[in-house]
Amino acid sequence: METTMEKGSQWVQTIVDLAKDYGPKLIGAILVLIVGFWIIKVIMKGISKAMDKKEVDPSLKPFLKSMIGILLKTLLIISVMGMVGIEMTSFIAILGAAGLAVGMALSGALQNFAGGVMILAFKPFKVGDFIEAQGHTGVVNEIQIFNTYLKTPDNKIVIIPNGGLSTGSMVNYSKEPTRRVDWTFGIAYGDDVEKARKALQQLIHADTRILKDPEPFIALSELADSSVNVVVRVWVNSADYWGVYFDMNENVYKTFGKHDLNFPFPQMDVHLDK
Numbered sequence: 001m002e003t004t005m006e007k008g009s010q011w012v013q014t015i016v017d018l019a020k021d022y023g024p025k026l027i028g029a030i031l032v033l034i035v036g037f038w039i040i041k042v043i044m045k046g047i048s049k050a051m052d053k054k055e056v057d058p059s060l061k062p063f064l065k066s067m068i069g070i071l072l073k074t075l076l077i078i079s080v081m082g083m084v085g086i087e088m089t090s091f092i093a094i095l096g097a098a099g100l101a102v103g104m105a106l107s108g109a110l111q112n113f114a115g116g117v118m119i120l121a122f123k124p125f126k127v128g129d130f131i132e133a134q135g136h137t138g139v140v141n142e143i144q145i146f147n148t149y150l151k152t153p154d155n156k157i158v159i160i161p162n163g164g165l166s167t168g169s170m171v172n173y174s175k176e177p178t179r180r181v182d183w184t185f186g187i188a189y190g191d192d193v194e195k196a197r198k199a200l201q202q203l204i205h206a207d208t209r210i211l212k213d214p215e216p217f218i219a220l221s222e223l224a225d226s227s228v229n230v231v232v233r234v235w236v237n238s239a240d241y242w243g244v245y246f247d248m249n250e251n252v253y254k255t256f257g258k259h260d261l262n263f264p265f266p267q268m269d270v271h272l273d274k
Helices: 004-053 061-084 089-105 107-122 162-167 193-206 238-259
Strands: 130-133 136-143 147-151 157-161 170-172 178-187 217-223 228-237
Touching: 004 061, 107 136, 107 147, 107 162, 136 157, 147 162, 157 162, 178 193, 178 238, 193 217, 193 228, 193 238, 228 238
Parallel strands: none
Antiparallel strands: 130 136, 130 170, 136 147, 147 157, 178 228, 217 228
């Protein structure tokens, strides 16, 4: 039977052999891990400076930095584990299968997350813009990473997922500094079109919110069933759009009668044969 001293010698020899076999690998792995974390820290600082230089949206920067940092650290740890001698094939396969399962379960959330990143990165709209998208119209109240919040003209909050918002069609009414306002005013058959033109020119000239360039446009657009339609197109600053639109409607209604211009209405002549 082996004595206690002999058993102790075997354990010591085993430890020495393991130290010889794995010691250099372990020390090397630790050094690589330390240097790797330092390099990742330098890379993240560079990425942060690049984001500041490119003026990336402040709400987007933490998410991008977090994702990049996790990816780099994961790659570093996998490399270090391989250096030590740990078999990584099965581990990577399990990790990939788990990632696939989680991705499928959270496909909608991931799509909205990606959409939020795209919106914050490319800025098709910003907070305060008046937009129309996904069947809703309103002012952008808040842009979050998964959803965008719109405030409708009647003061309701509409929550739109960013996935569909980033891939669907969208109208941004606030993107350009100026907008064109269009009206169609009808006068009765027999009324003087030139009188209507001059009356409209006076109203346009009196409204200082209407821009002189591009020049306002007035033309007879249609000989309709019950009216002669005159189209008016002017340009205004985007913020003045609705004020000019409603004021012009009211002013035309008050003014046309003074110029013997009549507002037509649908009518039908009935002839009776005896």
